[in-house]
């Protein structure tokens with residue numbers, strides 16, 4: 001059986017930084033060559049980063065991507081690495097000039113052939129029909145006597161098409177390049193998918209994924225090689241760059257046709273023959289490589305790693321050195337501060353305590369204790385003089401006066417961030433607050449990035465406890481003061497205020513939100529499932545009315561199946577209200593309180 005040494009390069013690219021991404025790709029190919037690899041797989045859109053969004057529509061950007069792939073092939077040859085077979089994802093254009101999401105095969109100093117993505121995802125955070133022309137042809141390249149079929153990410157998630165065509169072509173290996181964003185527990189889903197597809201094609205499947213943060217998305221790597229019987233042959237780490245090597249004995253290719261007619265898959269198959277001589281262990285015994293079998297992170301470790309990487313890469317890739325945030329001594333700002341320290345180092349994190357008329361003593365002392373535990377920069381700016389000046393000039397009362405305090409704090413954070421630059425303010429709101437609009441717009445909702453915007457309040461507590469436990473296990477000081485975890489949540493904008501004055505208990509609220517927001521369940525169904533009708537009506541109204549706040553909220557790392565933002569797009573001006581459990585939904589003109 002022919003032998004192939006495979007290298008999966010799970011690297012961290014930057015959207016738009018074509019030259020830097022190409023340099024990184026070359027560096028990974030050098031490392032792969034040093035490890036004796038025959039075939040190197042780089043992720044989907046590795047040269048452009050993913051997702052490129054409307055950059056795909058810019059002629060100049062497509063030109064740069066096309067030039068970069070050609071230049072990469074030449075540089076490989078110049079460095080004596082032309083014998084490698086490199087598969088790399090990039091942006092290209094078809095003969096009709098429509099953009100294509102492509103994986104090109106580089107060998108001998110040339111771009112030998114390319115595969116265009118067939119199944120374009122167009123749900124959730126993906127808009128690929130807006131940009132790309134779908135491919136209709138399967139590409140199989142014969143590498144050292146093995147027929148390697150290519151596919152790109154979503155091609156794996158849909159039945160038929162490329163997976164079926166790979167089986168029709170009798171592939172010895174299915175190589176899939178991916179840009180698959182992280183969601184909690186998605187690694188398990190991917191593994192089962194990869195197993196199923198490997199079994200369907202009847203050969204091993206190699207899966208390489210990006211690593212790194214890109215605005216609200218985080219890519220978790222987790223590249224793998226899985227045999228046709230489902231055995232995991234190699235698995236890369238989560239959230240860190242890595243070159244995953246695997247030695248594979250694969251079925252020898254025998255077919256001689258270079259073009260197969262359209263089969264039941266609906267795709268033609270094009271075969272590129274003989275990239276390099278057949279290599280068998282007997283002919284050229286390879287030094288065995290260390291095949292990684294990275295341990296899986298548990299649920300909370302995984303989510304925490306995603307949040308840390310999301311913030312770190314947002315700052316690093318946007319040239320931001322420091323962050324500022326308001327520290328109330330509460331659980332949300334404390335968790336955000338702890339994530340920021342993990343992401344950027346405590347020396348780059350500035351926490352500001354802004355006590356006001358209704359701030360409790362423990363809000364000050366817990367914030368100071370957090371600073372002591374983590375080593376972040378800490379300062380205190382009383383808001384009373386500024387609040388008094390505004391109130392004297394504007395004569396505010398009620399919610400307007402309450403919100404003024406949050407807005408004065410926001411001015412202070414933004415001013416400090418402006419002064420320090422390059423720096424941003426972190427918004428500390430969680431997903432539950434975002435859902436029901438429990439924040440002051442242009443107040444605590446200001447910021448450049450919102451690290452926990454996709455983390456429900458109940459998960460905020462879990463993560464804080466988990467982070468403390470981790471520190472304990474490592475013999476470090478737990479970052480979160482105990483009082484912060486146990487205290488009752490309050491915005492402290494008026495005397496004795498409690499979150500539960502306005503909101504249901506968080507355990508109940510998060511379950512209602514998971515149903516209404518997470519799975520788009522209708523009001524009638526929620527009541528049928530056992531939720532209290534009056535409660536869900538109230539929550540649903542709050543959610544629907546807060547769309548304008550969410551639309552103006554900063555970006556933040558997606559960790560769930562359905563995050564606010566690109567995942568859940570609703571009109572702000574919206575006459576639809578799900579207020580009647582009997583009917584499941586009514587128009588706004590039918591309800592009196594709309």
Ligand SMILES: Nc1ncnc2c1ncn2[C@@H]1O[C@H](COP(=O)(O)OP(=O)(O)OC[C@H]2O[C@@H]([n+]3cccc(C(=O)O)c3)[C@H](O)[C@@H]2O)[C@@H](O)[C@H]1O
Nearest residue numbers: 399402403406433437438439440441444490491493502548
């Ligand atoms: N459709 C629309 N499109 C664009 N803007 C719209 C709008 N409707 C109202 N607005 C604007 O929004 C304003 C109302 O929003 P906003 O000023 O935020 O005020 P509002 O939502 O009325 O009050 C904020 C609530 O959040 C609570 N809070 C504040 C701060 C922190 C926390 C916490 O615990 O984390 C909780 C606070 O106790 C209060 O219950 C309106 O006065 C108007 O200017």
Ligand SMILES: Nc1ncnc2c1ncn2[C@@H]1O[C@H](COP(=O)(O)OP(=O)(O)OP(=O)(O)O)[C@@H](O)[C@H]1O
Nearest residue numbers: 326327328330331332333353354355428444490491
């Ligand atoms: N006294 C304060 N000093 C500095 N920042 C504050 C203060 N009070 C509130 N903030 C900021 O405003 C955000 C909203 O806080 P608030 O206390 O109103 O509600 P919360 O959602 O329970 O947040 P937390 O759990 O952080 O207290 C906080 O996360 C914090 O960034």
Ligand SMILES: NC(=O)CC[C@H](N)C(=O)O
Nearest residue numbers: 121153154157179180181
């Ligand atoms: N880039 C893609 O095609 C991603 C879509 C795919 N379903 C995923 O999340 O893995």
